[in-house]
Amino acid sequence: MVTIIDRTLTTFNIDGINSQDLNHFCGLLFTCGVTKIELASELVSQLEPPTLAGDSGKYIDNSTCFLTQVINTDQTISWKLEPNELIEQTLHISQINTISHQKIRLMGWEDLITRDYLSIFNQLLNSDADTLDLCPSNQNHCATAIALEWIMAGGQSISCGFANRHDFPPLEEVLMGLKLRDPKSFSGDLSVLNELRRLYEKISAVKLSKMKAIIGEDIFKVESGIHVDGVLKNPHTYEPFSPQTVGNNREIVLGKHSGHQSVLYKLKEQNLSDSAASSILKQIKGRCTQLGRNLSDLELRTLASEVQNDYDAKIYC
Amino acid sequence: MTMMQKYIVDTTLRDGEQSPGMAFSIREKVTIAKTLDALGVNRIEAGTPAMGREECRAFEKIKLACHNAQIIGWNRMNLNDIHKSIDCGADIIHVCVPASDLLIREKLRKTRAEVLDNLASCTEAIHAAHKELTIGLEDASRADWDFVVQLIETAKNLGATTLRFSDTVGIMSPSVCKSYLSRIPSEIDIEVHMHNDLGMAVANSIQGLRSGAKYADSTLFGIGERAGNCNLEHLLIATQGQIDFGISLDELQWRQNTLKSIIYKNKLLYA
Numbered sequence: 001m002v003t004i005i006d007r008t009l010t011t012f013n014i015d016g017i018n019s020q021d022l023n024h025f026c027g028l029l030f031t032c033g034v035t036k037i038e039l040a041s042e043l044v045s046q047l048e049p050p051t052l053a054g055d056s057g058k059y060i061d062n063s064t065c066f067l068t069q070v071i072n073t074d075q076t077i078s079w080k081l082e083p084n085e086l087i088e089q090t091l092h093i094s095q096i097n098t099i100s101h102q103k104i105r106l107m108g109w110e111d112l113i114t115r116d117y118l119s120i121f122n123q124l125l126n127s128d129a130d131t132l133d134l135c136p137s138n139q140n141h142c143a144t145a146i147a148l149e150w151i152m153a154g155g156q157s158i159s160c161g162f163a164n165r166h167d168f169p170p171l172e173e174v175l176m177g178l179k180l181r182d183p184k185s186f187s188g189d190l191s192v193l194n195e196l197r198r199l200y201e202k203i204s205a206v207k208l209s210k211m212k213a214i215i216g217e218d219i220f221k222v223e224s225g226i227h228v229d230g231v232l233k234n235p236h237t238y239e240p241f242s243p244q245t246v247g248n249n250r251e252i253v254l255g256k257h258s259g260h261q262s263v264l265y266k267l268k269e270q271n272l273s274d275s276a277a278s279s280i281l282k283q284i285k286g287r288c289t290q291l292g293r294n295l296s297d298l299e300l301r302t303l304a305s306e307v308q309n310d311y312d313a314k315i316y317c
Numbered sequence: 318m319t320m321m322q323k324y325i326v327d328t329t330l331r332d333g334e335q336s337p338g339m340a341f342s343i344r345e346k347v348t349i350a351k352t353l354d355a356l357g358v359n360r361i362e363a364g365t366p367a368m369g370r371e372e373c374r375a376f377e378k379i380k381l382a383c384h385n386a387q388i389i390g391w392n393r394m395n396l397n398d399i400h401k402s403i404d405c406g407a408d409i410i411h412v413c414v415p416a417s418d419l420l421i422r423e424k425l426r427k428t429r430a431e432v433l434d435n436l437a438s439c440t441e442a443i444h445a446a447h448k449e450l451t452i453g454l455e456d457a458s459r460a461d462w463d464f465v466v467q468l469i470e471t472a473k474n475l476g477a478t479t480l481r482f483s484d485t486v487g488i489m490s491p492s493v494c495k496s497y498l499s500r501i502p503s504e505i506d507i508e509v510h511m512h513n514d515l516g517m518a519v520a521n522s523i524q525g526l527r528s529g530a531k532y533a534d535s536t537l538f539g540i541g542e543r544a545g546n547c548n549l550e551h552l553l554i555a556t557q558g559q560i561d562f563g564i565s566l567d568e569l570q571w572r573q574n575t576l577k578s579i580i581y582k583n584k585l586l587y588a
């Protein structure tokens with residue numbers, strides 16, 4: 001079983017966080033497949049049951065500690081605290097042989113993808129470390145790939161953080177990567193990711209990009225005629241995983257790249273007549289190019305009635 | 318250490334603009350193309366001429382405005398579309414071929430044999446017009462390898478200069494990418510087209526280039542369908558000192574910044 005450590009709660013100012021949000025956030029992280037949550041020791045006092053009584057305050061000396069989830073014999077859930085004993089190191093490749101009987105978290109190594117990383121992973125896996133956690137830097141935008149390759153090569157522990165406003169591999173990408181590689185052994189439920197994103201945006205006061213991989217609000221919007229055609233026939237054609245897997249929804253939207261099929265589909269969806277569809281499509285393309293955005297359903301209704309009234313008038317006059 | 322020499326195919330104006338809500342006017346398309354040309358981008362995929370008269374006019378103007386880059390017209394496997402690309406002056410005619418059984422069966426509602434026939438019937442017109450032909454394998458990462466091999470053979474026989482290997486739904490990992498690309502014979506230039514659905518477009522592009530690809534597709538700000546395409550700025554950052562694309566990172570960053578208000582006309586899309 002691979003250990004997945006989430007470090008999100010160490011990445012932003014958590015002064016304002018309330019107890020309810022903190023517990024909710026931790027609960028969702030466990031649901032989606034995180035094994036250990038790293039959090040600042042100051043936060044421990046704000047954790048509520050199911051944390052095991054008596055644990056609070058024990059690890060106050062360390063700056064961070066780990067929260068884990070245990071499923072008891074009676075199927076109830078307990079949370080447990082344990083000290084963070086990982087020693088953070090930034091090693092040069094030539095120093096791998098100096099590793100000995102320690103619990104180590106390897107930092108840095110943002111450029112591994114441009115090297116022969118498999119042989120480096122092999123050296124690491126053959127070293128004498130007791131625990132070897134990898135927390136690759138994302139400065140080269142390759143941390144997810146490094147994390148997944150590490151686990152595929154046999155690595156047993158990886159550190160991540162939710163979303164991308166830190167220097168760790170984005171948690172949601174690593175989890176989805178693991179799920180797609182080996183669906184049977186992946187036990188997390190990623191349908192809570194949408195809820196997790198909303199909660200993250202609330203407690204960090206940061207709005208995430210709408211096209212952020214896995215959790216972006218707009219990643220299941222389809223506009224271009226070619227893709228709409230495929231998605232309406234079978235969504236798998238242009239979706240790597242279904243929107244429901246991550247708690248999101250698919251949406252056909254109208255814009256500059258819409259085709260005839262999209263307009264017919266949207267008119268039907270809005271219970272509108274499909275007369276003059278070609279003229280409506282032409283108008284949509286023009287307006288969206290001007291606006292630099294998609295047309296809302298309300299705008300479609302207005303546009304359709306304008307064009308269709310005009311069209312009917314022409315027929316009867 | 319000597320740097321590897323590789324090339325960028327920018328698809329901001331085609332796959333990038335296909336991102337929901339994104340839409341450029343003719344003038345904006347020309348501005349973006351001129352910037353890419355000035356940066357040293359080797360090939361610019363300027364759009365899909367089959368979309369209509371506006372798109373074709375944009376092509377004609379882009380062709381006049383760019384001095385160095387080759388201009389690619391993107392096409393479905395359809396003779397009418399291809400004629401439009403030829404007529405509007407594109408240097409390279411790119412034909413996109415669905416490669417996975419999923420796309421062939423569910424979207425095209427055709428068979429593999431029909432796809433091969435169809436492709437063959439499209440290329441004569443391109444050679445007759447003395448245009449360079451490049452062929453793209455759509456959804457290659459989910460395709461059956463035997464058919465991929467067959468398509469590569471066909472592409473070579475039909476006189477394509479470049480083969481685009483597309484991870485259309487962004488599901489590859491670098492090691493999978495390496496194992497696929499190292500099996501492609503070397504008689505044809507390889508171009509990799511990576512999507513960012515799992516956040517690995519940059520890593521996969523790098524691995525593709527290290528495994529023999531000559532070209533990598535990318536877009537400004539990484540815009541594109543769903544979670545986007547390979548982000549050019551990120552690709553340059555990740556390959557500094559290793560791969561030379563003939564593009565300066567500093568120059569890209571300031572020029573890209575001047576295009577931000579065109580690309581993100583609607584502030585809501587950007588975060």
